[in-house]
Amino acid sequence: MLTTISVADYGSAGRMVRECADAFGRIDFVINAAGMLRERMIWNMTEDDFDTVIGVHLKGTWNMSHHAIKLMRSERFGRIVNFSSDAFKGSVGQCNYAAAKAGVIGLTRTIARECGRYGITANAMCPFAATRMTVNDAVIANWKRRVESGLLSQAEFETRMAMPGPEFVAPLVAYLCTDAAKDVNGQIFHAEKSHYHTYYYGEVSRSIYKYENNGEFTVDELIELIPASLMAGIPNVAPAQETSS
Numbered sequence: 001m002l003t004t005i006s007v008a009d010y011g012s013a014g015r016m017v018r019e020c021a022d023a024f025g026r027i028d029f030v031i032n033a034a035g036m037l038r039e040r041m042i043w044n045m046t047e048d049d050f051d052t053v054i055g056v057h058l059k060g061t062w063n064m065s066h067h068a069i070k071l072m073r074s075e076r077f078g079r080i081v082n083f084s085s086d087a088f089k090g091s092v093g094q095c096n097y098a099a100a101k102a103g104v105i106g107l108t109r110t111i112a113r114e115c116g117r118y119g120i121t122a123n124a125m126c127p128f129a130a131t132r133m134t135v136n137d138a139v140i141a142n143w144k145r146r147v148e149s150g151l152l153s154q155a156e157f158e159t160r161m162a163m164p165g166p167e168f169v170a171p172l173v174a175y176l177c178t179d180a181a182k183d184v185n186g187q188i189f190h191a192e193k194s195h196y197h198t199y200y201y202g203e204v205s206r207s208i209y210k211y212e213n214n215g216e217f218t219v220d221e222l223i224e225l226i227p228a229s230l231m232a233g234i235p236n237v238a239p240a241q242e243t244s245s
Helices: 010-024 047-075 095-118 137-149 154-161 170-176 219-228
Strands: 029-032 078-083 120-127 188-192 195-200 203-209
Touching: 010 047, 029 047, 047 078, 047 095, 047 120, 078 095, 078 170, 095 120, 120 170, 137 154, 170 188, 170 219
Parallel strands: 029 078, 078 120, 120 188
Antiparallel strands: 188 195, 195 203
């Protein structure tokens, strides 16, 4: 019989981290991408709708990071990549999701400052991609209702229906886990097909574009490009400290 476990449960998250450490000897990376949606306007949203979404997205991110970092500190190495969303700027019908994703950004920046001295970085991703969570029958039906009620324009609806796939997001996530990204810490990235940019207090700060190869960056390209563009002149908010011998 299958047992359902959730990152929202503190004990289950701890067991998942421990099983990985036992299987592979250590924990190097944590990609917090678990998610779910319960979309309603705030006046129609139930307490359970709010608590469940906050539990998976925000508490789940804290749970997994908390348990993993306890092991990463002894190794003096770790990479945390937390999935946030552009919804942190505010998203109609998603106050639970938007609040959780804004919280993920605050959590990420705090982890970066607390753990950078141990060689652990934490960065947030705001992807725009079609996944089982972001584009499904229920979500599409909700978008159509918003168009009919005037809360979403037809152009916005068509843009959402044409979302690129997650394969455009993966190279940036992989880059953030490399040694080359050791001084990229406490940052917020947006990934949308051939366009990557960073955020500074919710505004686009710097961008890079690629027009060849269907707009897909490789990790090797990012290792060369990002330090000279998106991260040029931006210091690590909490560099790793050398241990005394």
